[in-house]
Amino acid sequence: MLSRTADSLYWLGRYIERAGNNARGLQVALRMASLMRGVEQRSNAWRALLIASGCEPGFRAKALEPTPEAIVRYLAADLENPSSILSCIEAARRNARAVRTALTVDMWEAVNETWSEARRTTTATFAPDNLPAFLDWVKSRTVLFNGAYADTMLRDEAWRFVRLGTMLERADNTARVLDVHHHAIADTEGDGAVAYVQWQAILRSVSALRAYHWVYHARLEPRRIAELLILRPELPRSMIACYARIEETLEGLAVSHGGRRGECHRLAGEMHARLRFGRIADIMAGGLHDFLTATIDRNVELGRQIQDFYLQA
Known part of the structure; x- marks a missing residue:
């Protein structure tokens, strides 16, 4: 196998997994913030998410105010953050397209449909009332992809x-x-x-x-x-x-x-x-x-x- 093909397949797996991990992390941070009593404790829950995702240096470099809204936006939708959910979906689709013939139909459809739906997200998608549904969707799509390659390759x-x-x-x-x-x-x-x-x-x-x-x-x-x-x-x-x-x-x-x-x-x-x-x-x-x-x-x-x-x- 050509090394560039292997590279695209390897990073396809990593980016899909990373998107799902970030979705789980955001769900947990939302839950922790709602249960924590003090302002400082709630802030620590969001900072812990940034650290766990490896995104704290990039967030600090943008000099953003560390509010829950800013952190959600950075981890879920900021295309300048290579580890945000939307960036991971974009990168996964780019890698999948490069090795389209190496994928099964189910794998390609899982990635491509996820990418198509992700492109239709708007600012409203990441509003507090809509965010849980978006994160559930991301988790379900990563599970779908993992099941597709486990069952069909x-x-x-x-x-x-x-x-x-x-x-x-x-x-x-x-x-x-x-x-x-x-x-x-x-x-x-x-x-x-x-x-x-x-x-x-x-x-x-x-x-x-x-x-x-x-x-x-x-x-x-x-x-x-x-x-x-x-x-x-x-x-x-x-x-x-x-x-x-x-x-x-x-x-x-x-x-x-x-x-x-x-x-x-x-x-x-x-x-x-x-x-x-x-x-x-x-x-x-x-x-x-x-x-x-x-x-x-x-x-x-x-x-x-x-x-x-x-x-x-």
Whole structure:
């Protein structure tokens, strides 16, 4: 496969996943802001969303007033923000169009129809009364695309590059969501009501609130939340589940390329092994924030190594 084709498929997967992650994050921030009592606490909920999405530097560079309305606009609709929902949909469609013949009909229709509908959004779409419906729509469209490529693509190189982009983006998002709320996991003596809202926010950001209760059959506990999102392979958005799929996908690519491997294969295997043999007690004792920050940095490096090994023209 040509590297430019692989690159478009890889980034198609990443941009679709990022749009869905941003929609979930905005839904959670809206919920947190409505439940938090103080103005400062509500402001912190929106700032946490900016940090988790990796968009805080860009937002600050535009010198915008950090109001909820400005943050919603920046994360949902600002085309100058490459990670906004509308920018991700635009970029996903551009990449899909470049590799149209590598996609199934269902995949192309999912992307193209999403793009067509997104172009019809107006300022009113992002008004407080209309925003929840828009975010639900974005989530449903990303689920539709993920289902389309999971159910209709041949398990060949094209499928592997879409899956690789999806899983790398998902792993990064889970680590960032947990890291931005690490203080709520570590602080056992804070405001109980506020902490409980933050614990729910962490789980809702990765669609895992019901999964938590199914796995643990217990009230929310911070250590178990961290364990679920980091070490439980049955949760599809957990870090260990994502890195297992990344390692598996890279191994499939290596086999299809005659066994040729590079630093990205070693790094993916190392990150997966670190989680496979990790224990939540050791992670917490060593510092959850340090662990997550190191994981985010290594995830960026893994993406760079994948780019160098497979995607450079």
